[in-house]
Amino acid sequence: MGQEVKMSILIKNVLLDGRETSIYIEENSIAGIGENSDADETIDGRGMAALPGMINTHSHAAMSLFRGYGDDMKLHEWLEKRIWPIEDRLTEEDVYWGTKLACLEMIKSGTVCFNDMYWHLPGTVRAVEEMGIRAVLSPAFIDNFDEERREKTIKEHTKLLRDVKSNSSGRITPALGPHALYTVSREGLQWCREFADEEDLLIHFHLAETEQENKDCLKKNGKRPVEYLEDIGFLSERLVAAHCNWLNKKDMKILAEHGVKITHNPTSNMKLSTGVMPYPEMRNAGLTVSLGTDGCASNNNLDMFEEMKFAALLQKSAGNDPTAMPAQEAWEAATINGARALGLNSGRIEEGMLADIMLVNLRIPALTPNHNLISNLVYSANGSCVDTVICNGRILMHGRKVKDEDRIMEKANEVAMRLAQDNVFISDRTNS
Amino acid sequence: MGQEVKMSILIKNVLLDGRETSIYIEENSIAGIGENSDADETIDGRGMAALPGMINTHSHAAMSLFRGYGDDMKLHEWLEKRIWPIEDRLTEEDVYWGTKLACLEMIKSGTVCFNDMYWHLPGTVRAVEEMGIRAVLSPAFIDNFDEERREKTIKEHTKLLRDVKSNSSGRITPALGPHALYTVSREGLQWCREFADEEDLLIHFHLAETEQENKDCLKKNGKRPVEYLEDIGFLSERLVAAHCNWLNKKDMKILAEHGVKITHNPTSNMKLSTGVMPYPEMRNAGLTVSLGTDGCASNNNLDMFEEMKFAALLQKSAGNDPTAMPAQEAWEAATINGARALGLNSGRIEEGMLADIMLVNLRIPALTPNHNLISNLVYSANGSCVDTVICNGRILMHGRKVKDEDRIMEKANEVAMRLAQDNVFISDRTNS
Numbered sequence A, B: 001m002g003q004e005v006k007m008s009i010l011i012k013n014v015l016l017d018g019r020e021t022s023i024y025i026e027e028n029s030i031a032g033i034g035e036n037s038d039a040d041e042t043i044d045g046r047g048m049a050a051l052p053g054m055i056n057t058h059s060h061a062a063m064s065l066f067r068g069y070g071d072d073m074k075l076h077e078w079l080e081k082r083i084w085p086i087e088d089r090l091t092e093e094d095v096y097w098g099t100k101l102a103c104l105e106m107i108k109s110g111t112v113c114f115n116d117m118y119w120h121l122p123g124t125v126r127a128v129e130e131m132g133i134r135a136v137l138s139p140a141f142i143d144n145f146d147e148e149r150r151e152k153t154i155k156e157h158t159k160l161l162r163d164v165k166s167n168s169s170g171r172i173t174p175a176l177g178p179h180a181l182y183t184v185s186r187e188g189l190q191w192c193r194e195f196a197d198e199e200d201l202l203i204h205f206h207l208a209e210t211e212q213e214n215k216d217c218l219k220k221n222g223k224r225p226v227e228y229l230e231d232i233g234f235l236s237e238r239l240v241a242a243h244c245n246w247l248n249k250k251d252m253k254i255l256a257e258h259g260v261k262i263t264h265n266p267t268s269n270m271k272l273s274t275g276v277m278p279y280p281e282m283r284n285a286g287l288t289v290s291l292g293t294d295g296c297a298s299n300n301n302l303d304m305f306e307e308m309k310f311a312a313l314l315q316k317s318a319g320n321d322p323t324a325m326p327a328q329e330a331w332e333a334a335t336i337n338g339a340r341a342l343g344l345n346s347g348r349i350e351e352g353m354l355a356d357i358m359l360v361n362l363r364i365p366a367l368t369p370n371h372n373l374i375s376n377l378v379y380s381a382n383g384s385c386v387d388t389v390i391c392n393g394r395i396l397m398h399g400r401k402v403k404d405e406d407r408i409m410e411k412a413n414e415v416a417m418r419l420a421q422d423n424v425f426i427s428d429r430t431n432s
Helices: A061-066 A075-088 A092-108 A121-131 A147-167 A186-199 A211-221 A225-231 A249-257 A266-271 A279-284 A304-318 A327-334 A336-342 A373-380 A405-422 B061-066 B075-088 B092-108 B121-131 B147-167 B186-199 B211-221 B225-231 B249-257 B266-271 B279-284 B304-318 B327-334 B336-342 B373-380 B405-422
Strands: A008-016 A019-026 A029-033 A041-044 A048-052 A054-059 A111-118 A134-141 A172-178 A202-207 A239-243 A261-264 A289-291 A357-361 A386-391 A394-397 B008-016 B019-026 B029-033 B041-044 B048-052 B054-059 B111-118 B134-141 B172-178 B202-207 B239-243 B261-264 B289-291 B357-361 B386-391 B394-397
Touching: A008 A357, A054 A239, A054 A261, A054 A289, A054 A304, A054 A336, A061 A075, A061 A092, A061 A111, A061 A121, A061 A405, A092 A111, A092 A121, A092 A386, A092 A394, A092 A405, A111 A121, A111 A172, A111 A202, A111 A336, A111 A386, A121 A134, A121 A147, A121 A172, A134 A147, A134 A202, A147 A172, A147 A186, A172 A186, A186 A202, A202 A225, A211 A225, A225 A249, A249 A279, A261 A336, A266 A304, A266 B304, A279 A289, A279 A304, A289 A304, A289 A327, A289 A336, A304 A327, A304 A373, A304 B266, A304 B304, A327 A336, A327 A373, B008 B357, B054 B239, B054 B261, B054 B289, B054 B304, B054 B336, B061 B075, B061 B092, B061 B111, B061 B121, B061 B405, B092 B111, B092 B121, B092 B386, B092 B394, B092 B405, B111 B121, B111 B172, B111 B202, B111 B336, B111 B386, B121 B134, B121 B147, B121 B172, B134 B147, B134 B202, B147 B172, B147 B186, B172 B186, B186 B202, B202 B225, B211 B225, B225 B249, B249 B279, B261 B336, B266 B304, B279 B289, B279 B304, B289 B304, B289 B327, B289 B336, B304 B327, B304 B373, B327 B336, B327 B373
Parallel strands: A008 A041, A008 A048, A054 A111, A111 A134, A134 A172, A172 A202, A202 A239, A239 A261, A261 A289, B008 B041, B008 B048, B054 B111, B111 B134, B134 B172, B172 B202, B202 B239, B239 B261, B261 B289
Antiparallel strands: A008 A019, A019 A029, A048 A357, A357 A386, A386 A394, B008 B019, B019 B029, B048 B357, B357 B386, B386 B394
16 A cells, blocks of 8 residues: 555445445455444445446556547558657656546546556556556557567566566556557567566557458468467466457467456447457357457547447447347446456455445436446446545545546646647658 | 527627637527627536537437336347337326436437427427427327227327427427338328328338348338338428438438438447448438437437447448548537438527527546547547536526436336336237
8 A cells, every 4th residue: 555544434325236235445445344333434325326446458548638639530540640640759747647637537437447558657657646546557568570679678668667566556566568469579579478477467468459460460470360479478367458359269269278368449449440359259268358448549538338338239239139248248347357357356346355446326317217227337327427436445536526637637638739739740651 | 489488698708619709699599609798697608618409319208217127138029028018008197207307318418409209299298398408299100000090090199299289389399200111001101291291290200220121111012111111102301210220322312312311320229239320321322310319228328429429430330441420420410410300490509590509518538638629529528528508598407407307317217117017028929
């Protein structure tokens, strides 16, 4: 817990699994259900349901600065004209403000933890420390198959990750962030795997997002991405793989054998037309599928309620099967499976688990009538139904108020406007 | 305007098309932009953007009572085990409370007008009159190819529609509601067309929602639905056709020639796996495409912000083209095209147009930064960004508060719980 103040919280008269009870929190954990011990803080839970907070397993938080900056474009045009030029100009301070904004948005929509990959890690770490949310944070590792760049990156990341590991509060865990097969060399990927083993860290990676990625890998390495990654020893239960749209049954079997965790990113995949992850087949292969929003440039928000609905409806629509990904599975993907992917003792409200809790206000039209709370959360509600968020035993939002929110929005908007104004659309980089 | 009180409203210091101005409303219309005349009510618009309220062109409002009552089921199982048995038991009072809840939800998410088809029309009319929203309301016309039922329905609807036409305030317009090709006889459809012509009314209809509907029509009538409907003289510019998932280019051409208006219902289509409407082809054929949520049993909410995002992302994903249905087109489908479909002088904020306006709170994370407001509204925001709703020159919501909201939710929940408790799952009706 480091510098964080130890305290106890009692949530009284709250609905939990359909019955009214109380939840007692001590330090950062749930100490008891149905107990009414005296606490430093008491929350009146009447008219609210207590639920585990959401876990977003794939994000690039500071990209909140680019929300609405480039839409409705082909993937490469979007990256080359919009995203990469503006990212080139980012400073650690910009990333700090972008991450503050992202954390604010996540807290306001019931997310208590996220798995992030981005530039300027220290900026992200500082923002997350201040905002009180839980996170697994990886610096983006890209060597572009250049040995010199790889050696430099390895040196930098070794220091960065060890620094975060030794200095952070218990809420932040560093991780390796090799970007993708088409941006990281074999040696780079292998170093990430070795360093992760040595330091006991997770690895966050983009896998089989587009059909082109598969084709290119097959051409270059004679194998599909998953088989190639198995060959070079990259696969393990440390790996959290994003997207995974273009997998066949053999790929799924290999990933399941190695205990690789999947993060499904349906909104981003739909917006960029990159493909549809074959969820039913992956679930049947025994894979743990969680949910992630991806960055705000391709979503364009961080609302995990919306992500659940997009996930369930995309599977039904693309698979031509209205029974695909039922509400309960979408709900588990956003909570308990996220905890499994990130190795957290959370995702459920039970004694002994981390006190990462949201209280949902049941007195809103989207949750009325209450025939089925999980269905209402997945198919009807959005993040604005969340009244209170507790993370690691601290109250981050109550009555929908978060500390400093106006200032965070004002500063992030300033930073974003400056970056956009400075950006030059380098048209000759298109199709390069 | 009937019993409604005439008044003037001044919205000061509000953002309109990117610049700060004021909007002056007199009686039910926008009387001036940039004017600062004295008014009965003044609204401080600082930090807000003024936008036309949303127009939902396909709903079954009272089905809000069945939100979350049956999900993740095959279409026919869902209808036969869940929806039809519970609908059989509905009273006018139930429909009244269901519609009150739906209107509350619509107002709270920025919708000012909806096009509805359902049972117990007087219950719907009473709810809409009280809630202050604008609506086109049609009683569901189903004869199941039975002459006796048809004659009875024609008699009832003639009276119902004339009653509504002569007694309602200016906000409610009656319309014909022939349900679909598989529930209404040729004679029933033709009567609807004739009566609509006589009384100058719109017609609200489900068209080509499922592939099965097309197949059945082809088998029964030797023609695809659109060609058959053209043959029997059903098509005209009075027709608002919902779903339209299974159209070919010839169908589109015929519909465009007759000036038929389309309402796209992507969330419902995805949830029930009924198909993907070919939007780019329909737009290119010159058809006016608006947006509708469908009923809460198949969506499960009435949030038109969410509907815009589902529309744009479904078109990108299913069409494998990230440039399909750009944000601006989704926005127009939810506003000006809805006004065109329903023949309303609204959908834009301009002098002389109906005062059907929403004020959006720009100081929220999902609208920060503000690189592009329309993109943020379509891809990032949800209905909770709406602070104020004005319909027909009356303030229905301000500071997110709507009159009587707690009581409406409480009563609607009571009604829904009673209906569900009384419902019997008649398993032998399955596959009948």
